[in-house]
Amino acid sequence: MPPSGDLPALLAVSFRAVMDRVHTHLAAEGFGDVRPAHGFVFQYLSFHPHATAVELGEHLGITKQAAVQLIDELDRRGYVERHPHPTDRRSRAIGLTARGRACIERVVAHWQDIERRWAELIGEERVQRLRGDLATLTDDTAGGRPVPLRPLW
Amino acid sequence: MPPSGDLPALLAVSFRAVMDRVHTHLAAEGFGDVRPAHGFVFQYLSFHPHATAVELGEHLGITKQAAVQLIDELDRRGYVERHPHPTDRRSRAIGLTARGRACIERVVAHWQDIERRWAELIGEERVQRLRGDLATLTDDTAGGRPVPLRPLW
DNA sequence: ACCATCTAGTCAAGTAGGTTGTCTATATGC
DNA sequence: GCATATAGACAACCTACTTGACTAGATGGT
Numbered sequence: 001m002p003p004s005g006d007l008p009a010l011l012a013v014s015f016r017a018v019m020d021r022v023h024t025h026l027a028a029e030g031f032g033d034v035r036p037a038h039g040f041v042f043q044y045l046s047f048h049p050h051a052t053a054v055e056l057g058e059h060l061g062i063t064k065q066a067a068v069q070l071i072d073e074l075d076r077r078g079y080v081e082r083h084p085h086p087t088d089r090r091s092r093a094i095g096l097t098a099r100g101r102a103c104i105e106r107v108v109a110h111w112q113d114i115e116r117r118w119a120e121l122i123g124e125e126r127v128q129r130l131r132g133d134l135a136t137l138t139d140d141t142a143g144g145r146p147v148p149l150r151p152l153w
Numbered sequence: 154m155p156p157s158g159d160l161p162a163l164l165a166v167s168f169r170a171v172m173d174r175v176h177t178h179l180a181a182e183g184f185g186d187v188r189p190a191h192g193f194v195f196q197y198l199s200f201h202p203h204a205t206a207v208e209l210g211e212h213l214g215i216t217k218q219a220a221v222q223l224i225d226e227l228d229r230r231g232y233v234e235r236h237p238h239p240t241d242r243r244s245r246a247i248g249l250t251a252r253g254r255a256c257i258e259r260v261v262a263h264w265q266d267i268e269r270r271w272a273e274l275i276g277e278e279r280v281q282r283l284r285g286d287l288a289t290l291t292d293d294t295a296g297g298r299p300v301p302l303r304p305l306w
Numbered sequence: 307a308c309c310a311t312c313t314a315g316t317c318a319a320g321t322a323g324g325t326t327g328t329c330t331a332t333a334t335g336c
Numbered sequence: 337g338c339a340t341a342t343a344g345a346c347a348a349c350c351t352a353c354t355t356g357a358c359t360a361g362a363t364g365g366t
Contacts, residue, residue: 003268003280005261008171009193010284013300014291015164016214020305021294022161036306037352040162054314061169066353068315090314090361108158115156118290126286127156133283134163137271141170149165151304152172153189153323190323207343219324221344243332243343306352313362321354326347333342 015151022110031103033077040149041070042096042104045080050093052085061148079103168304175263184256186230193302194223195249195257198233203246205238214301232256 019036026034037060044059045051057067071094074080079100085091096104119127138147172189179187190213197212198204210220224247227233232253238244249257272280291300 003265003272004284005264005268007268007271007284008168008175008189008264009196009302010287010291011164011168011171012193012302012304014287014294015161015168015304016302017291017294017300018161018164020300023305036161036304040165043162052314062352063354064315065317065355069352085314088314088362090359092315111158111161112156114294115158115160117293119156121289121293122286126282129279130283130286131157131160131163133275133279134167136274138163138167138170140270140274141167141174141267147166147170147173149162149169150306151165151168151189152176153303153306205343215323216325217344218326218346222323238343241333241343243330245344308366310365311363314360315358316360317356317358319355319357322352323350324352325350327349329344329346331343331345334340336337336339 012151018111018114021114022107025110026103026106029106031106034079034103037070037150038074038079039104039107041074042079042100042107045094045096045100046104049095050083050086052091052093056094058146059149061150074100165304171264171267174267175260178263179256179259182259184259187232187256190223190303191227191232192257192260194227195232195253195260198247198249198253199257202248203236203239205244205247209247211299212302214303227253 022039023035026032040060041056044056048055053067053071054064056071057064060067060070062070071080071082075082078097080094081097082092082094085093115127118130175192176188179185193213194209197209201208206220206224207217209224210217213220213223215223224233224235228235231250233247234250235245236248238246268280271283
């Protein structure tokens with residue numbers, strides 16, 4: 001049996017379906033002004049508390065200028081704030097505000113809800129395998145290069 | 154064990170890794186002027202030979218106007234051509250040219266190469282299960298609504 | 307200590323890939 | 337046969353990104 005070659009489309013629609021669902025719920029909770037990129041920013045910041053714009057840009061797969069614009073926007077909307085960087089006076093350390101923390105808390109909760117729902121449908125071991133396989137295969141496909149988050153379209 | 158909540162990122166990077174790889178190979182084969190959206194257009198056209206702009210827009214998750222622009226671009230570059238629609242004189246049936254068929258042939262070949270490589274890594278049954286699970290979970294997450302291909306970012 | 311080089315962020319302009327709104331011609335259903 | 341719906345065209349606009357040039361501060365070699 002030849003491979004059917006529909007995996008790219010499956011990856012695309014699964015991502016889209018998850019993001020749509022999360023966004024719907026967030027909007028109902030008062031976070032209607034965030035898009036997927038913002039969620040990934042929050043997540044990154046919660047694991048890297050003193051991240052800089054350059055760092056974020058690399059993680060997301062956008063230029064540092066675009067990253068700065070993103071941060072500006074989140075700053076204006078009260079999700080993040082900039083502090084002087086502890087060791088490098090050129091840099092500005094980006095931190096989540098209370099509102100930012102509230103939002104990422106909801107984002108992660110929704111991600112986990114979906115994951116739990118999936119575990120109900122196909123079983124927890126299979127979700128674990130899905131996760132593990134995706135990580136393995138992505139890593140191999142990328143050939144060791146870091147893979148940016150932003151989908152090219 | 155709580156769900157770890159990294160699945161959205163995994164879906165994003167797996168899609169990105171696959172698309173990057175395919176694009177690299179296509180560029181080396183003389184198809185450097187196509188992006189992921191074009192590949193999905195070609196694929197759709199090869200299964201729906203007389204598709205229209207509206208139809209394509211719905212499939213991709215963009216407006217009909219954006220779909221027309223996309224088709225214009227592919228037309229100018231010689232990948233598709235427009236024919237009078239057999240039954241509806243408002244419509245224009247979009248068809249692949251020889252170059253378009255050559256391109257989608259390569260696209261699908263690369264998709265299948267990746268799938269075969271994945272089968273070497275984790276076994277064919279597990280790739281099949283990955284595919285099936287993704288389809289099931291996407292369907293459930295979307296709640297029956299059709300899911301557009303284009304990733305929101 | 308000095309100087310060449312590198313790096314973080316800024317400023318400004320440009321572009322890609324969409325969007326919404328409006329219009330015409332054709333199709334469809336009662 | 338007429339009201340309504342649909343396909344595509346045209347135009348204006350917008351958002352999220354890009355490239356390029358620049359400044360202030362960091363870094364490393366001699």
